[in-house]
Amino acid sequence: MLLTVKHTTHYSFAEKVYHGLQRLRLKPKSTHGQEVLEWRMDLVGAKPEADYDDQHFNHTDLVSIEPGGREVVVTCHGTVRTIDNNGVMGTHSGHMPLWCFLRPTPLTRAGNRVRQLVASIDADRENTLDFLHALTRAIGEQVEYVPGTTDASTTAEQALTAGQGVCQDHAHIFISAGRLLDIPMRYVGGYLKMDGLVEQEAGHGWAEAHVPGLGWVGFDISNAICPDERYIRVATGCDYSEAAPVTGIAMGAGETSLDVHLSVDEKLVGTQKQSSGGGGQQQAQGG
Known part of the structure; x- marks a missing residue:
């Protein structure tokens, strides 16, 4: 499948910025299941300072x-x-050893509700793949997809307790539960x-588990x-905070507003285009 993406992130500041830096994880890499044919990033009101691969092998641009x-x-x-x-x-690659994906993070640390969820799963824990599919179903049943009910700081435990959230929350609960069973997990x-x-509201978020015999x-x-084939991977991390598309600081900015425009479409060579797209939450929150 040939997918085209146009993604615009627009920050407006109430006051003039006297110093600001942003870290952008917005460029996908060619990897298993995807080949990046072309990718361009245009900046207004900022200039590039450096680019590098972070600890998760995400392409990262630093702009001022x-x-x-x-x-x-x-x-x-x-x-x-x-x-x-x-x-x-497939197999693990990158700079981070697998054991790093077992450690809890502030967004994925398991509490009583996550532990109860794991205990309630009626599946053979020795069959990792079957257990993870059962866990997926259980989270979908217990946490309704409701945009606007959580934000980027909402933890897995909080979302599961509330019974509402978005794709970022679903992924964090899944990651939190899997790590309790010593399964390496990433966002x-x-x-x-x-x-x-x-046209979409924003990007999407999901999770990956390292399964014996299969890899991620x-x-x-x-x-x-x-x-x-409808998915494009852009960045990974131990939780959303390490894969967020845009993070940074703006000194003197005052109140900041964010506007995101995103389109994802299928490009059919030699035939008429078909309409397509997808959704989730982004920046302040993923999917």
């Missing part, structure tokens, strides 16, 4: 906000070819194309499926 500016606009355009690997990403941020939509396997808890 122009002094005296009151807005920053980051626009990404790209085309990615994808295939369906049934969610299997994935990216894009999802869904039939019938081109993706689980989209919000949609109860393993990622297929």
